[in-house]
Amino acid sequence: MATQSTLVWGTAEVVEAEQVAEGVRRVVLAPERPTPARPGTHVDLRLAPPATDEPDGPRTLTRSYSVVRSDDGGRRLTLTVQLSPTSRGGSRRMHALRVGDRLPVTAPLQNFPLGVGAARYVLLAGGIGLTAVLAMAEALRSRGADYRLVVVGRSRSVLPYLEELRQRHGDRLALHVDDEGGALAVERLVGEIAAADVARRTELYMCGPIGLMEAVRRCWGEAGLPPTHLRFETFGNSGSWAAQEFVLRLPGHGREVVVPPDATALEALEEAGIPVMADCRRGECGLCLARVLDVQGRVDHRDVFLDDTQKAASERLCLCVSRVAVPPGTDTLPADPDPASDPAADTAPERRGVLTLELP
Amino acid sequence: MSSAPRQVTAKVFDFPRDAWYVAAWDHEVSPREPLGRTVADVPLALWRTTDGTAVALADACWHRLAPLSMGKVLGDELQCPYHGLRYSSSGRCTLMPAQKTVNPSAAVPSYPVVERHRYVWVWPGDPDLADSDLVPDMHQMDDPGWAGDGLTIAAGCNYQLVLDNLMDLTHEEFVHSGSIGQAELSESEFEISRDGERRVSVTRWMRDIDPPPFWRKNLRDRFPDFDGRVDRWQIIHYEAPSTICIDVGVAKAGTGAPEGDRSQGVNGYVMNTITPESARSSHYFWAFMRNYRLDSQLITTQLRSGVQGVFAEDEEMLVAQQRAIDANPDHAFYSLNVDGGGMWVRRILDEMLRAEGREPDAGTPRDHLRPVASR
Known part of the structure; x- marks a missing residue:
């Protein structure tokens, strides 16, 4: 059940590309150096700008997509991509891929591994989040495990592979489609899990819209189920606000350090x-905790080490992931009443957050 | 890929990982305390949850790798003996005592487990290939038509040496001369058949012979007055990767046993399943099952201790053989006609290793010795 996070880049050729649902394309890659992809893995791809349009568009984009299935020892990796209406370009470029195209792709990466030995598994997919759990469902089926596959979508037409899923998983598949009045009652789903005799040995794996995942997390916690048995794939940070530049003030060092949007405070x-202790660099281990002396703006914790009470108190934060944001429509809070400040302070207040810290 | 079969005379044979191996007898795995055991080079902590489900976790805590087999079973969780981290049956860490949250990445591998035929089987390889239909057939172990018991030998040798031993029983004449050995073993014909991708059998009938002491005793357990010649059989059933169940018995000579009528005889099954621990050590699980006088615990105990004595002779030979192999690194294995069954086993294991993308050791090149021998 190990994670695999080392980036090994190679080249792959597109060997199949076809539409499989409304706005959804299936893309099959043949990597030059095949590695079998286990359930829960994804690959990163570098997507070059199209030659014809977007002359001023962004440069090469790196995007992550779940491996829906891995065949023949990883010689065929199937991805499935939804064209996002708010696409920043990644899904549009994926949809433009044609058979014979070649592109840089990593070996399969794993940060959503499927465990062995749970008494029951529930796989919950919202919309195109289905891609993250399809291979898991297949693995659980062949293991003979006790599992359920719960698929949520706004319409049948946008969900790929439905017929195949029904054939492979039969009664284990539960489909909830909004436009057919079958929206999922999250409380009921979690309630059924919690009421079963194997409740504390049940794992739920989910991938989908943040609203769905938040609802499940809330119900899961209220039901008193083990937090670590709720597994989810978010692809990237899950901050409350987009990353902004902010300032670190370190009275103990007599220093001020600017954190640009594309770097972490730790970096x-x-x-x-300035020497800082750290290990996991993704908000898990708590080694890089620093004491908060003052904050102008809002702390966006983004870690999983502190619990909700500790985050609300904001006495400490994880330098590797936490940021300060000034949410739109707010001034920096509280205002800095420095009498020696620039007399032009009656102009617009500084839009950057400021975090005053004491490092260990 | 070349389709030509390769040399399969490796002396220290690698073991497949994508396979079921017996990790323990059912009674060894407990909800009270974990059991530490290494299977195919994978150290495991074996325990049971409150509903009796057997669990196999990697025997090293996620944190600083302390052995979980030294820890405690607390209900449905296993607690690390060092800093008290707790793990569920799926290997997820559920508690870190010194902090309020649990690192979501914290987990140890949990291995697929099947409990069947009085054994706890573990799949040390790719869990997504673990198919419970591939657990070898040892149904005599818990079939109401059979009775018996067995033990475990900690064998200080490569597992393949045990398989070789069981696939060719002509060694009985020399290693077990006081119990089951007799000259007719080497003198009689045998037949080999490969049955599908995972099975080989070797059949040998010895007709109208004097029974050796072990079999004279067994036959008299059922026919107390009998004192004549017998037809004796040994039908060796191998199933990949390392289970060998041997249908053995004797019947009054000429009463039709070779043709299928065993009513005038006694029939046992020698159940053997060998789990590689490391390249040079094995857990050898065996039992002797019989289909007559099922209610006699006396016979069960007598047969178990009798076979225990016989197998101790094998163990002594196997350990000495492993020592000689290691002391003679430049010497190769050669084969005899009687190795046919064992060589098919090696071929099957070689195919399994190649399916896992592993290059088995081709053995010591024999040409190394040829120039000296031909001088």
């Missing part, structure tokens, strides 16, 4: 030559 401190 900015290391760049500035």
Whole structure:
């Protein structure tokens, strides 16, 4: 059940590309150096800008997509991509891929591994989140495990592979489609899990819209189910606000360090030559905790080490993932009443957050 | 890929990982305390949840790798003996005592487990290939038509040496001369058949012979007055990767046993399943099952201790053989006609290793010795 996070880049050729649902394309890649992809894995792809349009568009984009199935020892990796109406370009470029195209792709990466030995498994997919759990469902089926596959979508027409799923999983598949009046009652789903005799040995794996996942997390916690048995794939950080530039003030060091939007506080401190202890670098282990002395703006914790009470108190934060944001429509809070400040302070207040810290 | 079969005379044979191996007898795995055991080079902590389900977790805590088999079973969780981290049956960490949250990445591998035929079987390889239909057939172990018991030998040798031993029983004349050995073993014909991709059998009938002491005793358990010659059979059934069930018995000579009528005889099954622990050590699980006088615990105990004595002779030979192999690294294995069954087993294991993308050791090149021998 190990995670695999080392990026090994190679080249793959597109060997199949076809529409499989409304706005959804299936793309089959043949990597030059095949590696079998286990359930829960994804690959990163580098997508070059199309030659014809977007002359001023962004440069090469790196995007992650779940491996829906891996055949023949990884010689055929199937991805399935929904064209996002709010696409920043990734899904549009994926949809433009044609058979014979070649592109850089990583070996399969794993940060959503399927465990062995749970008494029961529930796989919950919202919309195109289906892609993250399809291979899991197949693995559980062949293991003879006790599992349910719950698929939620706004319409049947946008969900790929439905007929195949019904054939393979039969009664284990539960489909909830909004436009047919079958919206999922999250409380009921979690309630049924919690009422079963194997409740504490049941794992739920989910991938879907953040609203659905938040609802499940809330119900899961209220039902007193083990938090670590709720597994989810978010692809990227799950901050409350987009990353903004902010300032770190370190009275103990007499230093001020600017954290740009594409770096973490930890990276900015290391760049500035200030020694900081850290290990996991993804908000899990708690080694990089620092004490918060003051904050202007809002702390966006983004870690999973502190619990909700500790985050609300904001006495400490994880340098590797936490940020400060000034949400749109707010001023920096509280205002800095520095009497020696620039007399032009009656102009627009500074839009950058400021975090004053004491490092260990 | 070349279709030509390769040399399969490796002396220290690698073991497939994508396979079921017996990790323990059912009674060894407990809801009270974990059992530490290594299967195919994978150290495991074996325990049971409150509903009796057997669990196999990697025997090393996620944190600093302390052995979980030294820990405690607390209901449905296993607690690390060092800092008290707790794990569920799926290997997820559920508690880190010194903090309020649990790192969501914290987990140890949990291995697929099937409990069948009085054994706890574990799949040390790719869990997504673990198909419970592939657990070898050892149904005599818990079939109401059979009775018996067995033990485990900690064999200090490569598992393949045990398979070789069981696939060719001509060694009985020399290793077990006081119990089951007799000259007719080597003198009689045998037949080999490969049945599908995972099975080989070797059949040998010895007709109208004097029974050796072990079999004279067994036949008299059923026919107390009998004192004549017998027809004796040994039908060796191998199932990949390392289970060998041997249909053995004797019947009064000429009463039709070779043709299928065993009513005038006694029939046993020698159940053997060998789990590689490391390249040079094995867990050898065996039992002797019989289909007559099922209610006699006396006979069960006598047969178990009798076979235990016989197998101790094998163990002594196997350990000595492993020592000689390691002391003679430049010497190759050669084969005899009687190795036919064992060589088919090696071929099957070689195919399994190749299916896992592993290059088995081709053995010591024999040409190394040829120039000396031909001088």
